[in-house]
Amino acid sequence: VDGLPQLAAQPAPALSFEFFPPRTEALEAQLWSCIRRLEPLAPRFVSVTYGAGGTTQARTHATVARIVRETRLTPAAHLTCVGAPRAEVDEVARAYWEAGVRHIVALRGDPPAGMAQYEAHPEGYAYAVDLVAGLRRIAPFEVSVAAYPEIHPTALSADHDLDNLKRKIDAGATRAITQYFFDSAIFLRFLDRALAAGITVPIVPGIMPVSNFTQMRKFSAMCGAGVPDWMGRLFEGLEEDAETRRMVAAVVAAEQVRLLQANGIDEFHFYTLNRPDLVYAIAHILGARPRRPD
Numbered sequence: 001v002d003g004l005p006q007l008a009a010q011p012a013p014a015l016s017f018e019f020f021p022p023r024t025e026a027l028e029a030q031l032w033s034c035i036r037r038l039e040p041l042a043p044r045f046v047s048v049t050y051g052a053g054g055t056t057q058a059r060t061h062a063t064v065a066r067i068v069r070e071t072r073l074t075p076a077a078h079l080t081c082v083g084a085p086r087a088e089v090d091e092v093a094r095a096y097w098e099a100g101v102r103h104i105v106a107l108r109g110d111p112p113a114g115m116a117q118y119e120a121h122p123e124g125y126a127y128a129v130d131l132v133a134g135l136r137r138i139a140p141f142e143v144s145v146a147a148y149p150e151i152h153p154t155a156l157s158a159d160h161d162l163d164n165l166k167r168k169i170d171a172g173a174t175r176a177i178t179q180y181f182f183d184s185a186i187f188l189r190f191l192d193r194a195l196a197a198g199i200t201v202p203i204v205p206g207i208m209p210v211s212n213f214t215q216m217r218k219f220s221a222m223c224g225a226g227v228p229d230w231m232g233r234l235f236e237g238l239e240e241d242a243e244t245r246r247m248v249a250a251v252v253a254a255e256q257v258r259l260l261q262a263n264g265i266d267e268f269h270f271y272t273l274n275r276p277d278l279v280y281a282i283a284h285i286l287g288a289r290p291r292r293p294d
């Protein structure tokens with residue numbers, strides 16, 4: 001691997017950016033300044049996550065609608081099936097289709113706080129695979145699904161989890177986006193296993209630039225993403241030093257995407273957390289340049 005010269009020589013990859021719907025006016029302003037900063041990089045799509053419960057779901061719809069209305073970006077709406085009857089989920093999907101949204105990131109969702117183990121709604125789609133099939137019956141959506149290079153935390157086994165991904169693709173999904181990871185070798189091995197299992201659609205790495213290491217470590221323990229010891233050492237002693245942390249985070253993420261690109265990966269999904277700067281810098285290093293509006 002030739003390092004930065006090789007990276008700089010590669011064509012710019014396809015990018016996508018993930019946002020979460022804002023809870024307050026201040027956060028809404030932050031989200032929109034993030035969107036405006038990243039928009040000129042012409043991502044393939046931008047996605048908006050979907051929470052549990054009516055108010056947060058309404059915020060997703062409103063954010064997606066505003067992206068449709070006020071930008072030239074292609075939106076992808078996340079949609080979960082946990083805790084809702086099929087009719088309600090179908091209604092949301094139909095409304096998206098009517099509003100011009102053509103891409104859904106179809107997910108099961110996590111059990112709500114207080115429910116120890118996931119239980120499907122009695123009239124709901126039980127798993128993401130069922131939601132994918134349901135969406136395909138409603139309209140010819142482009143459907144992306146989640147994949148887990150380090151295995152979903154409650155999966156019965158690695159093979160079962162991979163088989164679940166295969167079934168989601170067979171049901172009509174045309175792209176998988178991964179949970180974030182920091183050890184690129186784990187992702188590359190996962191790609192090999194997926195290919196061996198007959199999965200041929202793009203599996204796009206989810207990249208999480210780490211602006212707050214302590215918080216990220218707590219969150220990772222819940223979602224099953226491993227945090228390597230070397231990362232702990234790189235962020236050691238920087239708890240009170242946000243500026244240096246950001247520089248270290250840029251180096252960590254740049255090295256991660258460099259390794260992936262050197263291994264032929266040409267599509268990246270960024271968990272922006274509604275903060276643009278690190279994402280913009282890493283996208284720039286990957287070769288993305290702003291396009292002037294025509």
Ligand code: FAD
Nearest residue numbers: 049050078107108109110127128146152154155161177179
């Ligand atoms: P599934 O693919 O249904 O899999 C869930 C688990 O069930 C896996 O362990 C699987 O192996 C297992 N399984 C599948 N079928 C069966 C079966 N028949 N019997 C037994 N076990 C089975 N969450 C949100 O709430 N909102 C979001 O916007 C959101 N966006 C996300 C975006 C990405 C890219 C990723 C990676 C995750 C996102 N999540 C989101 C988190 C996701 O909802 C959780 O990880 C959830 O626990 C699993 O969702 P899934 O779609 O992967 O589920």
